[in-house]
Amino acid sequence: MSYFTPHIEAMTPYVPGEQPAGGEPVIKLNTNENPCPPSPGVQACLQSAAMESLRVYPDPRAGQFLRAVAKLHDLPDGWVLAGNGSDNLIMMIVRAAAAPDDRIAWPAPTFPFYETQALIQQARPCPVPSGEDFTFPLQGLIDAKARITFLANPNSPTGTTASNDQLHALAEALQPHGLLVIDEAYADFARSDALNLPREQPNVIVLRTLSKGYSLAGLRLGYAVARPELLEGLWKTKEIYNVSALADRLGAAAIADQQHMRNNAASIRNARDRLADALKQRRWRMIPSEANFLLAGPPDGNAERAYLGLKERRILVRYFKHPRLQNWLRITVGTDEQNHALLDALDEMNTTP
Ligand SMILES: *Cc1c(COP(=O)(O)O)cnc(C)c1O
Numbered sequence: 001m002s003y004f005t006p007h008i009e010a011m012t013p014y015v016p017g018e019q020p021a022g023g024e025p026v027i028k029l030n031t032n033e034n035p036c037p038p039s040p041g042v043q044a045c046l047q048s049a050a051m052e053s054l055r056v057y058p059d060p061r062a063g064q065f066l067r068a069v070a071k072l073h074d075l076p077d078g079w080v081l082a083g084n085g086s087d088n089l090i091m092m093i094v095r096a097a098a099a100p101d102d103r104i105a106w107p108a109p110t111f112p113f114y115e116t117q118a119l120i121q122q123a124r125p126c127p128v129p130s131g132e133d134f135t136f137p138l139q140g141l142i143d144a145k146a147r148i149t150f151l152a153n154p155n156s157p158t159g160t161t162a163s164n165d166q167l168h169a170l171a172e173a174l175q176p177h178g179l180l181v182i183d184e185a186y187a188d189f190a191r192s193d194a195l196n197l198p199r200e201q202p203n204v205i206v207l208r209t210l211s212k213g214y215s216l217a218g219l220r221l222g223y224a225v226a227r228p229e230l231l232e233g234l235w236k237t238k239e240i241y242n243v244s245a246l247a248d249r250l251g252a253a254a255i256a257d258q259q260h261m262r263n264n265a266a267s268i269r270n271a272r273d274r275l276a277d278a279l280k281q282r283r284w285r286m287i288p289s290e291a292n293f294l295l296a297g298p299p300d301g302n303a304e305r306a307y308l309g310l311k312e313r314r315i316l317v318r319y320f321k322h323p324r325l326q327n328w329l330r331i332t333v334g335t336d337e338q339n340h341a342l343l344d345a346l347d348e349m350n351t352t353p
Contacts, residue, residue, distance in 0.1 A: 007119065007120075007122050008120070011116070011119040011120070013116070014112060014113055014116040015112075016031070017030040017031035017316075017318055018030060018316055019031070020316070024314075025314060026314045026315070026316055027314060027315045027316070027334065027338045027341055027342070028316050028332075028334075029315065029316060029317050029331050029332040029333075029334050029338065029342065030316040030317050030318045030330075030332060031217075031318070031332065032156070032186075032212055032291070032292055032293050032330075032332045033211075033212075033215070033217050033332065034212060034213065034214070034215035034217075034264065034268070034292065035268075035333075035334045035335045035338065036215050036264040036267070036268070037215060038214065038215045038216055038254060039214070039215075039253065039254050039257035039260040039261070040257075040260070041253040041254065041256060041257045041260070042216070042250050042253045042254050042257075044253070045249055045250050045252075045253040046246075046250060049245075049246060049249055049250075053245045053246070053249065054245060054246070056245075057241055057245075058241050058243060058244055058245035058248055059245075059248060060238075060240055060241055061082070062082035062242075062243035062247070062248045062251070063248070064248050064249055064251075064252040065082050065221065065223075065243065065247070065248045065249075065251040065252045065255070066080050066081075066082055066223075067252070068251070068252040068255040068256055069082075069223050069225075069255055072255055072258070073195055073225065075225065077228075078228035078231065079198070079225055079226065079227065079228060079231070080223050080224065080225055080231075081223065081224045081226075081231045081234055081235065081238075082221065082222070082223050082242070082243045082248075082251075083221075083222045083223065083224065083242060083243070084220045084221070084222075084239070084242045084243055084244075084247075085209060085211060085220040085221065085222050086183065086185060086207045086208065086209040086211075086222030086223075086224075087113060087222075088220075088222065088239075088242055089207055089222055089223070089224045089234070090113060090114065090117055090150070090181075090183070090207070091117055091237075092234045092237045092238055093148065093179070093181055093205065093224075093234060094117040094118065094120075094121050094123065094148065095121065095237040096233045096234050096236065096237045097147060097148050097179055097233065098118070098121050098123040098147050098148055099123070099147075100121070100122040100123065101122070101123065101124055102123045102124065102146075102147035102148075103123070103124045103126045103144060103145070103146040103147055104117075104118040104121075104123045104124065104125060104126060104146055104147060104148045104149075104150065105126035105127070105128055105141055105144040105146035105148070105149045105150070106126075106127060106128065106149065106150040106151065106152075107127075107128050107129075107130045107136060107137050107140075107141065107151065107155065108127035108128060108129050108130060108324075109130070109134075109157065109158070109320070109322045109324055109325055110150070110152050110155055110156065110157075110158075111150075111152050111155075111156050111183065111185075114150040115127070123147070123148075126144045126146055128140035128141050128144055129324075130155075130158070130160070133160075133287060134155070134158040134160045134287055134295075134324075135160065136155075136160065136161070136162040136163075136166055138162070138166050138169065138170060141170055142169075142170060142173040142174070145174070145177075145178065146174075146178055147177065147178055147179065148178070148179045148181060149170065149174060149178060149179070149180050149181065150181050150183060151167075151170075151180065151181065151182050151183065152183040152185065152186075153167070153182050153183065153184060153187070153190075153194065154186040154187070154189070154190050154289070154290045154291040156185070156186065156291065156293070156330070157293070157295055157318065157320060157325065157328075157330040158287050158289075158295050159186075159287055159288070159289025159290060159291045159293060159294065159295055160287060160288075160289075160290075161190060161191075161192075161290050164192060164194060164197075167180070167182065167194050167197060167204075168197070168200075168201070171197060171201040171203060171204050172201065174203060175201075175202070175203050176203070178203060179203050179204075179205065179230075180201075180203055180204050180205070181204075181205045181207060182194050182197065182204065182205070182206045182207065183207045184206055184207060184208050185207070185208070185209045185211070185212055186212055186213075186290070186291035186292060187208065187213075188212065188213025188214075188261060188265045189212075189213065189265050189268060189269055189272075189290060189291050189292045190290040190291065191290060193206075194206055195225060198225055198226045198227055198230075202227060202229075202230075203230075204226065205224050205225070205226040205230060206224070206225045206226070207222060207223070207224050207225075208222060208223050208224075208225070209221070209222035210222065210251060210254055210255075212292060213261050213264075213265055214254045214255075214261050215264065216250070216251075216254055219246070219247050219250060219251065220244075220247060221243065221247045221250075221251045265292075268292050268333050269292075271333050271334075271335075271336060271339060272289065272292065272293075272294065272333040274339070275294060275331075275333055275339045275342075275343075276289070276294055276296075278339075278343050279294070279296050279343075282299070282343075282346065282347075282350075283299040284296045284297060284298055284299060285297035285299075285327075285328075287328075292332060292333050293330050293331060293332045293333060294330070294331050294333065295325075295328050295329075295330055296328065296329055296331055297327045297328045297329070298327075298329070301327045302327075303319055303325075303326060303327050303328055303329050304319055304326075306329060306346070306349070307319035307329055309345070309349040310342070310345055310346075310349075313345040313348070313349075315341065315342055315345055317329045317330065317331045317332070317342075318330040318331075318332075
């Protein structure tokens with residue numbers, strides 16, 4: 001006997017990366033947070049945010065934040081929708097666009113939350129295996145002809161990207177019935193983005209988050225960019241007040257300070273490339289990454305052993321039990337100090353097995 005529907009009873013829940021209790025001295029390189037502090041503008045806004053703004057309901061549209069985003073990307077009215085993190089936008093999209101048994105596709109391996117949402121909706125999950133070294137499976141995604149195609153670009157946990165030509169080709173091939181959702185959680189660290197694609201193609205939604213580039217994972221704020229006709233369907237599935245009054249104000253302040261975000265992203269990209277070189281010197285395998293993390297494989301292929309050895313030394317990285325990821329760790333790029341601590345720990349583990 002269960003109180004739940006059979007498909008909820010049967011599904012496995014999404015497993016987030018470990019978030020150790022506050023106060024524990026750990027180096028946290030497992031959930032792709034940004035090691036730099038948020039913009040000083042966010043700090044100032046937090047201090048001046050009146051208690052009054054907490055007493056009353058927030059703007060259901062998160063208008064301050066939406067105006068800041070529209071100005072940043074030079075978007076007309078109605079082209080942006082805010083979410084309680086991009087997770088919330090992914091939920092809205094699946095709810096609004098997938099009927100039971102509709103196909104939802106993604107290149108595998110990727111962010112597991114797309115599958116979680118497909119299962120909740122009783123849609124049909126269509127993971128399309130990526131190529132060798134995790135190259136983008138364009139033809140497989142075209143052939144899947146899914147109702148919704150999710151694409152993290154850069155992808156997690158691989159750091160790999162699809163080119164704008166490939167995105168164009170996919171968007172075109174999926175018309176007129178398929179949506180293409182380009183999840184740009186890591187675009188702030190990448191060489192290019194697809195923010196112009198919704199202007200050119202009617203079936204494209206681009207998702208952004210403030211969790212990674214803007215160092216605001218705790219605030220919970222993201223946005224979707226698409227044509228107003230597409231966003232209208234999503235609005236219907238939105239929780240009434242899905243963005244808090246604080247997130248609306250602080251998000252606008254963060255977006256207004258592009259210089260801060262860009263400087264931090266540039267220093268993280270440099271640190272990433274230095275960390276990749278240092279790991280390669282230690283004979284680690286590496287997938288070239290355009291994100292703020294590296295998918296790296298230890299020389300003996302035993303990623304689980306490396307994960308546990310690091311954990312013993314209070315350094316958390318991510319190890320996935322996915323068949324294609326058994327020999328790999330996803331390592332978030334930290335501060336120089338944290339990255340050095342990681343390398344020192346690996347050297348120590350090598351000399352004292
Ligand atoms: C981190 C991440 C998200 C989640 O972003 P939130 O805005 O914090 O919900 C979405 N997609 C991918 C691929 C991510 O890595």
